[in-house]
Amino acid sequence: MSTRLSFIKKDLLTEVGTIGTGNAASALAGLIGKKITINVPKVDIVPFSAVSRLVGGAEQVKACIFLDVHGDLPGTVLVLFDRKTAEELLSALIPGSRVKFFSLTPMEESALNEIGNILSGAYLSALADFTGKSMLSGLPTLAVDIVEAVLSVPMTKLGPASDVALLIQATFFEEQKHSGSILFIPDQGVDQRLLDTFGVVDNDR
Amino acid sequence: MTDNVLQIGMAQLAVGASPQIIRSAGLGSCIAVVLYDPFARVGGMAHAMLPRSRPGREGNPAKYVDTSLAEMIQQMLDRGCERENIIAKLAGGAQMFPDSERELLVIGAKNIQSARDCLKQSSIPLVAEDVGGNWGRTLELDCSDGTLYIKTLHSQATL
Numbered sequence: 001m002s003t004r005l006s007f008i009k010k011d012l013l014t015e016v017g018t019i020g021t022g023n024a025a026s027a028l029a030g031l032i033g034k035k036i037t038i039n040v041p042k043v044d045i046v047p048f049s050a051v052s053r054l055v056g057g058a059e060q061v062k063a064c065i066f067l068d069v070h071g072d073l074p075g076t077v078l079v080l081f082d083r084k085t086a087e088e089l090l091s092a093l094i095p096g097s098r099v100k101f102f103s104l105t106p107m108e109e110s111a112l113n114e115i116g117n118i119l120s121g122a123y124l125s126a127l128a129d130f131t132g133k134s135m136l137s138g139l140p141t142l143a144v145d146i147v148e149a150v151l152s153v154p155m156t157k158l159g160p161a162s163d164v165a166l167l168i169q170a171t172f173f174e175e176q177k178h179s180g181s182i183l184f185i186p187d188q189g190v191d192q193r194l195l196d197t198f199g200v201v202d203n204d205r
Numbered sequence: 206m207t208d209n210v211l212q213i214g215m216a217q218l219a220v221g222a223s224p225q226i227i228r229s230a231g232l233g234s235c236i237a238v239v240l241y242d243p244f245a246r247v248g249g250m251a252h253a254m255l256p257r258s259r260p261g262r263e264g265n266p267a268k269y270v271d272t273s274l275a276e277m278i279q280q281m282l283d284r285g286c287e288r289e290n291i292i293a294k295l296a297g298g299a300q301m302f303p304d305s306e307r308e309l310l311v312i313g314a315k316n317i318q319s320a321r322d323c324l325k326q327s328s329i330p331l332v333a334e335d336v337g338g339n340w341g342r343t344l345e346l347d348c349s350d351g352t353l354y355i356k357t358l359h360s361q362a363t364l
Contacts, residue, residue: 047216048214048215048216048254048268049213049214049215049216049217050214051214051215052214052215052230052231059230059231059343061358066302068307068309102358102359138307141302141303141310142302142303143301143302143303143339145233145301145340145341145358146230146231146233146341146343146358147231148214148215148230148231148232148233148341149231149232149233149234149299149301149340149341149342150233150301150341151215151231151233152215152231152232152233152234152235152254152301153233153234153301153302153309153310153312155215155254156234156235156254156255156309156312157309159216159254159255159268160255160259163216163264163265163268
């Protein structure tokens with residue numbers, strides 16, 4: 001993978017991230033009955049050593065839901081919630097529960113996995129509609145830990161063929177208080193496939 | 206003060222001398238191979254992602270357990286270490302996600318095995334390890350005495 005992003009590629013991938021995140025945000029809004037806003041996604045190519053800096057700095061602890069993406073445009077989706085947001089989401093969905101972030105019950109873990117699944121599904125189906133390609137997510141799996149440690153898993157997937165990762169990262173908010181983010185990390189070569197899908201010629205390559 | 210701390214991230218390695226500290230935050234399925242020569246008081250740490258390089262496709266040596274070990278040994282010899290004085294410690298190789306059906310998610314165990322094998326092949330004694338589990342680790346190697354400090358979300362250890 002090239003270590004820099006041309007203007008046109010960055011533009012297209014930002015659009016891709018916006019479409020996916022927009023749909024995921026409406027799914028979340030429907031789920032919790034509140035208004036959700038999103039920011040413009042950040043798109044970057046970074047060496048593995050710099051990935052954590054891009055995802056909010058090292059040693060941040062979050063609830064991270066990991067999903068493999070299969071189909072024409074494979075990759076990884078990570079849905080991240082900070083502690084407060086995860087706890088409030090769970091209290092809203094499971095009435096009467098007293099959520100302990102670091103010792104979630106199986107019920108709470110599966111609720112978070114399901115939220116990740118719904119957001120990822122909404123994100124990917126919007127992209128699939130937009131591109132006309134198939135994109136399906138695998139089963140969600142959850143870790144509550146340091147974000148950088150969690151990121152080692154999708155980076156391992158890219159590792160054999162690359163020294164850098166392409167990250168499409170968007171954040172969504174509920175009244176500026178609660179936030180979460182969705183990361184789409186396309187597999188090696190998928191960014192080029194996206195350009196080809198739209199017939200975009202990247203002269204800057 | 207900041208020059209005293211060598212910070213390394215995923216797929217990076219560093220060699221330092223007393224009183225420097227080599228630090229790596231948020232180690233997940235990656236494994237940290239830590240080497241130390243107590244006589245030269247020189248230490249090294251690699252934050253390796255994958256168990257083994259493929260011949261002809263080595264690239265960045267710090268990415269793989271085998272090539273990062275070879276690279277660190279060379280850098281330590283260049284800095285006056287004696288090969289027979291070098292000892293090793295290992296940390297990391299966690300399985301961050303509980304689903305063990307998927308091959309990608311059990312890479313930690315392969316990294317641990319590769320590190321043990323490579324150390325054996327290089328005849329470097331493995332004196333301590335804190336590996337496996339399903340949690341991330343943050344490490345600091347004190348190059349003045351070779352102590353390795355390990356922090357997780359819920360515990361602390363010293364190797």
